Amino acid sequence: MSSLADTLEKLKKLDDERAKLLESSKSALLNSIKDNLAALSDLGFDYDLVASGSAPRARSSKSAAKPSGRVCSICGQSGHNSRTCPKKK
C-alpha cells in the first residue's frame, strides 16, 4: 500500500518526466521547424518563428487613426488649406 507521501513523490517524478518529455519534444519540433524555415528562406520566403508570448506588440492604433492632412486655418475644415479655402475671397 502506498502512502500519500509515496503517491505525491511518484506524481512529482511523473511531472519531472513529463516536463523532460515536453522539453525534448519541443526542441525536436522547433529544430524541424527551423529546418523548414531555412528551406523556405532558400526559396526566397522569409518567415520568423515567434513564440506567442513574445510576439511583438501590434502597432499602436493611434497613428493609424490619426486624420491625414491638416485642417484649414480659416474655416477649420480638412481637405484644403487656407490658401485654397472656399470661404476665403
Ligand SMILES: [Zn+2]
Ligand atoms: Zn477653409
